[in-house]
Amino acid sequence: MDPITIQPIGVVRTPYVEKYDAPRQPEVDDRVDQATIELFPHQNFEQALEDLAGFDRIWLITWFDRAGSWKPKILTPRDRTKRGVFATRSPHRPNPLGLTCVRLIDVKGLVIRVEGTDLLDGTPVLDIKPYLPYADAFTDVRAGWTDDLAATQYTVVIEPDIEAAASELASHARRVLAHDPFPHPYRRIKMLDDGSYELAMKEWRCFYHINGQVVTVTAIVLLP
Amino acid sequence: MDPITIQPIGVVRTPYVEKYDAPRQPEVDDRVDQATIELFPHQNFEQALEDLAGFDRIWLITWFDRAGSWKPKILTPRDRTKRGVFATRSPHRPNPLGLTCVRLIDVKGLVIRVEGTDLLDGTPVLDIKPYLPYADAFTDVRAGWTDDLAATQYTVVIEPDIEAAASELASHARRVLAHDPFPHPYRRIKMLDDGSYELAMKEWRCFYHINGQVVTVTAIVLLP
Structure with a gap:
């Protein structure tokens, strides 16, 4: 299958410059981190952002540009056993795509203010989608090997x-x-x-x- | 910012060949659709899939390869007003990335059986991630303009x-x-x-x- 070429639509701005600065599990970590998404100009993205402000949460699809090479099995921070990388959210995956659901604060022009990201400063943003509870929210589901960790x-x-x-x-x-x-x-x-x-x-x-x-x-x- | 090159990891197999075959809202539609994800061989993806079988749901990040050009404002099927494309899940976006949470049936070698996708047959798959309720499930959130439609x-x-x-x-x-x-x-x-x-x-x-x-x-x- 032919490779796909993607042009980032913007960039993440956060206080996290080095990997060890970033909270590993933003939902558990008690630091409140604010971040902005800056979309690139001259592409009609202002129009494409209309109607986004009514959503409480949005998805960011990003590119882990500092992830390095991928590994089929990964040791995650809270585990003692290596897991298949597709069963983890590790950045060290064949295509280092990031998926984060963040709290939307506001949208002004090409700048989106959000809360709840662990992304490094400068991370390229590939897409933004609204969080739709009917399609995205599933509670009471088994979460595989991570269920044991949570205990x-x-x-x-x-x-x-x-x-x-x-x-x-x-x-x-x-x-x-x-x-x-x-x-x-x-x-x-x-x-x-x-x-x-x-x-x-x-x-x-x-x-x-x-x-x-x-x-x-x-x-x-x-x-x- | 430099463009990013992505090599698909596999392909979606579904009964939906043409756009009008696919259910527009799989969660509302009463058809039960089964699909398989076939990962490409000779890349250690068998190992990368280990531990995935314990999850009830997984994310597929896909590429809408038949989406055509993007538009800043989109008329979605249930609406009468055009919305900013980033406030929709329309495929006609600057980077036509698809994000779907599907029910995982089983994993055998390089083949993953799933339920609940509206993807067209042959859609390239870029990444697979486990669904983690603590990070992904948010009920009781405002869903912007779609809240009015749901009423x-x-x-x-x-x-x-x-x-x-x-x-x-x-x-x-x-x-x-x-x-x-x-x-x-x-x-x-x-x-x-x-x-x-x-x-x-x-x-x-x-x-x-x-x-x-x-x-x-x-x-x-x-x-x-």
């Missing part, structure tokens, strides 16, 4: 003085460790000789131990 | 002898007229001199009148 949630306790000293780092640690506090190739976590753990965050190190589903942070330390 | 539903009464004589045509008429019984450039409906209407279906003609929200079919006639 596990950890409680994170941070000692009060640690929390005060480094509240910003603490909130990062809380977010990361609540999802999965164990070492994993995608996380900067190592197990120490005494069975406790160390998480690296820039030049900071966060020390904690795990007891069942409870993760207790005992220290957040700045490297000398 | 209007017509009751169709077919005279008993007509129904018996032509039950298949009657069910087609019931389906088409319940959505919108008025003349429209996309439907083969005309108003007659006496204020009643005629719907053309292949070599058949269906005559009816409209009284408020009730459409009464008085005759289904085979052309000589």
Whole structure:
């Protein structure tokens, strides 16, 4: 079959420049991120955007331009088993197409303000569609291997003085460790000789131990 | 921005060869349509499909290869006002990307059986993703101009002898007229001199009148 050529219609503008800046699961992450979609001029896209403002949510189809090569099996952030890439939302797919349902704030000329995206700044946008609940909203459906993951949630306790000293780092640690506090190739976590753990965050190190589903942070330390 | 080149990963196989064969709104239409997605061989796609079978629903991102040129404003089948194309699911968009959530039946090798698609036979498939309710299912959201359309539903009464004589045509008429019984450039409906209407279906003609929200079919006639 012949290849298809697509001309992007616009670009995503977000605060996320590097991959590690972006929230991995925007629906779970507690950061409120605002983003804009800037469509390209001189193509009548102003007209094509009319009537979009009445929708609460819209779909963005984007191109993961920094995804690199694809792999048939993928280790996703919360899992310990590799999964077929078509059973994941990983960007490392044969055609790195992104599909995100975002909250629509407003439309002004060629600029669309949205909330709830984890896209990197500069990501090309290929298409915009309205979210139609009758066609798109299916609750109570099995979500395959991800159903098992959703069942596990950890409680994170941070000692009060640690929390005060480094509240910003603490909130990062809380977010990361609540999802999965164990070492994993995608996380900067190592197990120490005494069975406790160390998480690296820039030049900071966060020390904690795990007891069942409870993760207790005992220290957040700045490297000398 | 540079154009993007996409190599399709497979092809849709459905009973719909021509545009008028396909159900316009698969979720409302009462036909049960089965389709298969055939992925192309020798690319490790068998591995990439592993773990997909546990999902009830999957997304297909496709390419409307027969859509023709795009238009900034579109008249959709149930509407009387042109809408900005990005506020519609029309195929006549700058990048004719299709987005469909289908019911997954099974996966065997490179063949995926699904239900609930209105895609034409031979449509190129660009990507397959699992349906994740936490990320994709939003009920109770405003759906812009389509909310007004959904409020209007017509009751169709077919005279008993007509129904018996032509039950298949009657069910087609019931389906088409319940959505919108008025003349429209996309439907083969005309108003007659006496204020009643005629719907053309292949070599058949269906005559009816409209009284408020009730459409009464008085005759289904085979052309000589």
